[in-house]
Amino acid sequence: MSAETGREVYDLTIIGAGPVGLYAAFCAGLRNMRVKMVEALHEAGGQCAVLYPEKFIYDAPGFPKILAKDLARQLLVQAQQFRPTILFEEEVQNLKVLEDHTMLLEGSREKHYSKTVLVAAGVGAFAPNKLEALGVNEFEGKGVSYFVKDKNALRGKRVLIVGGGDSAVDWALTLRDWAQEVTLVHRRDVFRAHERSVAELMSSDVKLRMFWEVTEIHGSDHVEAVTIHSSKTDEESYMPVDAVIVSIGFKADLGSIKNWGFQIDGRTIKVNGRMETNIPGVYAAGDIASPEGSVKLGLLATGFAQAAVAVNHAKHYLDPSEPVEPEYSSTKRLLSPHVTYR
Numbered sequence: 001m002s003a004e005t006g007r008e009v010y011d012l013t014i015i016g017a018g019p020v021g022l023y024a025a026f027c028a029g030l031r032n033m034r035v036k037m038v039e040a041l042h043e044a045g046g047q048c049a050v051l052y053p054e055k056f057i058y059d060a061p062g063f064p065k066i067l068a069k070d071l072a073r074q075l076l077v078q079a080q081q082f083r084p085t086i087l088f089e090e091e092v093q094n095l096k097v098l099e100d101h102t103m104l105l106e107g108s109r110e111k112h113y114s115k116t117v118l119v120a121a122g123v124g125a126f127a128p129n130k131l132e133a134l135g136v137n138e139f140e141g142k143g144v145s146y147f148v149k150d151k152n153a154l155r156g157k158r159v160l161i162v163g164g165g166d167s168a169v170d171w172a173l174t175l176r177d178w179a180q181e182v183t184l185v186h187r188r189d190v191f192r193a194h195e196r197s198v199a200e201l202m203s204s205d206v207k208l209r210m211f212w213e214v215t216e217i218h219g220s221d222h223v224e225a226v227t228i229h230s231s232k233t234d235e236e237s238y239m240p241v242d243a244v245i246v247s248i249g250f251k252a253d254l255g256s257i258k259n260w261g262f263q264i265d266g267r268t269i270k271v272n273g274r275m276e277t278n279i280p281g282v283y284a285a286g287d288i289a290s291p292e293g294s295v296k297l298g299l300l301a302t303g304f305a306q307a308a309v310a311v312n313h314a315k316h317y318l319d320p321s322e323p324v325e326p327e328y329s330s331t332k333r334l335l336s337p338h339v340t341y342r
C-alpha cells in the first residue's frame with residue numbers, strides 16, 4: 001500500500017489467468033514480485049479450461065499426455081505457491097499510465113494499480129460461434145452445449161457433434177469411449193484438424209455424416225432428436241439423440257485492448273525480443289503477443305517461454321540493479337500452496 005496515495009500498487013499485474021498468465025505469475029513469484037492477476041472469466045486456465053478441458057495435450061513439456069483441464073489445474077497450483085492475488089470475473093477495460101508512471105487498470109468492477117503490467121489476454125474475450133438451427137437457443141443448456149464441461153454427464157448417451165475442426169474431431173474421439181454412440185455431422189468432407197486425429201477418426205466407430213447440417217433440434221424439456229439435411233442429396237433425416245455438442249469455432253475479440261495505445265498487428269500486440277510493448281513497463285506474452293522477427297506459433301510452449309522472458313525483464317525494469325537472468329528455481333525454497341482470493 002502506498003502511504004501517499006492509500007492505493008495498493010503491485011509490482012506486476014497480469015491481465016488474463018490463462019496458462020501463460022499463470023506461468024508468468026509463478027515466474028514473478030520466483031523473483032519475489034508482488035503479483036495480482038485479473039481474469040474476466042469465472043475460472044483460471046484460459047482456452048485449456050474453457051474450450052477443450054477434456055482434450056489431451058501431447059506437446060506440453062514434461063507431460064507425454066495430459067488433459068487440458070489437468071494442465072490448467074497444475075499451472076494454477078504452481079502459481080499459487082507465491083500467493084498472488086487472483087481476481088475472477090473482472091475484465092480489464094482500460095490501461096492508463098499515470099504521471100508518476102504507475103499503471104492504472106480500469107476493471108469492470110474496480111481500479112488496479114501496478115508498477116508493471118503483463119498482458120496475457122490470449123485471443124481476448126471469446127465466445128463460441130452459434131449454430132443456426134431451429135430450436136437451438138431453446139435447448140441451450142438442455143442438451144445443446146458449446147463446451148463439454150464434464151464428460152461423465154455424457155456417459156451412455158447418444159451424442160451428436162457438429163463441426164469439422166480440431167475441437168469437433170477431438171471431442172468425437174474423446175467421447176467414443178463414454179457415449180453410447182457418437183455421430184459427427186460436418187457440412188464438408190474435409191476436416192480442419194490434425195492429420196493424426198483425422199486418420200484415427202476415419203478408422204474409429206464414430207458415425208460420420210459428411211455434407212450434412214443440423215436444421216432443427218427437437219424435444220420437450222430436453223433434446224430428444226435432431227433433423228439433419230444433406231446438401232449433396234437434399235435428403236432429410238430425423239435422428240434421435242440425447243446431446244448435441246456444437247463445435248464450429250469461436251469468435252475472439254480483443255475488445256478494448258485495441259484502444260489502449262499498443263501497436264496492434266491483426267489480433268496481436270507487437271512486442272520486441274524482450275516482450276516489451278511500445279508502452280514502457282507493459283509486456284505481452286502468449287497468444288496475444290507477436291514478437292518482432294519471430295514466427296508466431298500459438299502454442300503453450302512458446303507462450304511459457306515468452307512469459308519467462310517478459311517477467312524477468314519486468315523485474316529488471318522495476319529495479320535495474322537486479323539482473324534479468326533469474327537464479328534456478330531449484331535453488332529457491334517455495335512457499336506452501338496458498339492463494340488469496342478476493
Ligand SMILES: Cc1cc2nc3c(=O)[nH]c(=O)nc-3n(C[C@H](O)[C@H](O)[C@H](O)COP(=O)(O)OP(=O)(O)OC[C@H]3O[C@@H](n4cnc5c(N)ncnc54)[C@H](O)[C@@H]3O)c2cc1C
Binds near residue numbers: 020048059120300
Ligand atoms: C481446440 C484447441 C486445442 C489446442 N491444443 C493445443 C495443444 O495441444 N498444444 C498447445 O501447445 N496448444 C494448444 N492450443 C493453443 C493453446 O491453448 C493456446 O496457445 C494457449 O491457451 C494460450 O494461452 P494464453 O494464456 O496466452 O491465452 P488464453 O488461454 O486465451 O487465456 C487468456 C485469458 O485472458 C482472459 N482475458 C482476455 N481478455 C481479458 C481482459 N480484458 N481482462 C481480463 N481477462 C482477460 C481470458 O478470459 C483468458 O482466460 C489449442 C487451442 C485450441 C483452441
